[in-house]
Amino acid sequence: MYKYFMDHAKKVGNDILDGKSVAAKDRLKYAIGDFTTYAPLKNALGLSRVRVGYTAGEAIGPEIFDFFRSLGINLKQLYGQTEASVFITLQPDGEVRSDTVGVPAPDVEVKIGANGEVYYxxxxxxxxxxKNPESTAETKDVDGWVATGDAGFFEESTGHLRIIDRAKDVAKLSNGAMFAPKFVENKLKFYPSILEAVVFGAARDHCCAFINIDLEAVGNWAERNNISYASYQELAGHPQVMDSIQGYVEEINRQVAVDDMLSGCQIHRFLILHKELDADDGELTRTRKVRRKVITEKFKDLVDALYDGTQYIDTETEVTYEDGRKGTISARLTIRDAAVQTPVQKVAAE
Structure with missing residues (x-):
């Protein structure tokens, strides 16, 4: 019964919440589902009396976002900063989507700088x-415009703001197309099997990626499918794991292909790293943010292999163990080509 009504909520819950036209039969079925399933679930989550909820900060997966909305919880995205007294943009009722942060709040002006940075x-x-006038001057100009440090753009059709990356990480491909690595990395990390992703492409012809699998999630999958492995490295290199990750990469490519601004960010080639990126090895910050420059330099041989057409590469990497000792691990990595979609706007033009 749970699956039956949750599938129905996924089908019509968002439309009912947004006040859209839904067939009477589907509304009745949703009402029964609310009595038997959705209301008890909201009560168990402590959300029975929530009238509106907001998510901000790092993006959450569209599946999670849609799950709460399908239950009748009016969850919305907002964009804000402490420097703004919180709100910069909000999503009006009936215009709620997981991939935008809404329109400027009342009395808030927002503009996009020449480099794509969002100002308000x-x-x-x-x-x-x-007591920090230097930082104040760097962040706010004499006209009161505040630099957010984030890059984004307004959708012409809706007027909604989309945040795509940190401004310092946004660049251009060699053909002038926008390159926003975090936009693609976040999409990849919404899959439970992918713990971390690093996308390359600045000043290059196309994008390629490193993938870190989530050992727990992929390990559980391996056990259910009677796949034996002795280490992270062995599991990461298993052909069936590669097939699974390739499917995720190609699904993301299909999603990115329909984006007018970011269709050039599709991943052409990828590999699964033989080790987890680790703060102790300098590859991540202590808050698990990717240190792109360090990774690019440390794994230069792997980055070069992604772009020179190599199918396999032997590599050796220094690692730091939990007790502080250092050692090296060697591996032969497989590099996969991923199917890339023709951008939708190009198809339409043809």
Whole structure:
């Protein structure tokens, strides 16, 4: 019964919440599902009396976002900063989507700089950083415009703002197309099997990627499918794991292909790293943010192999163990080509 009604909620729950036209039969079925399934579930989650909820900060997966909305919880995205007294953009009722952060809040002005960075000003903008005039001057100009450090753009059709990456990480491919690595990396990491992803492409012809699998998630999958392995490295290199990850990469390519601004960010080739990226090895910050420059330099041989057509590469990497000792691990990595889609706007033009 649970699966039956949850499948129905996925089908019509968002439309009912947005006040769209839904057949009477489907509304009745949803009402029964609310009585038997959705309401008890919301009660168990402590969300029975929530009228509206907001998600901000790092993006959450569309499946999670749609799950809560399908239950009748009016979950929305917002974009804000402490310097703005929280709100910059909000999603109006009936215009809620998981891939935008809405329209400017009342009395808030938002503009996009020449480099794609988002700027805003409003009556709620901070006065200054405490005893730090240098940082204040770097962040807010004399006209009151505040630099967010994020890159984004407004959709012409809806007026909604989309945040795609940190401004410092946004670049161009060699053909001038926009390159926003975090936009693609976040999409990949929504899959439970992918713990981390690093996408390359700045000033290059196309994008390629490193993938870290999630050992727990993929290990559980391996056990269910009677696949034996002795280490992370062995599991990461298993052909069936490669097939699974390739399927995810190609699904993301299909999603990215329909994006007018970012269709050039499709991944052409990828490999699964033989080790987890680790803060102890300098590859991540302590808050698990990717250190792109370090990774690019440390794994230069692998990056070069992604772009020179190599199918296999032997590599050796220094690692730091939990007790502080250092050692090296060697591996032969397989590099896969991923199917790339023709951008939708090009198809339409043809």
């Amino acid at each position: 000003r409003s009556p709620g903008v901070f006065v200054e950083y405490y």
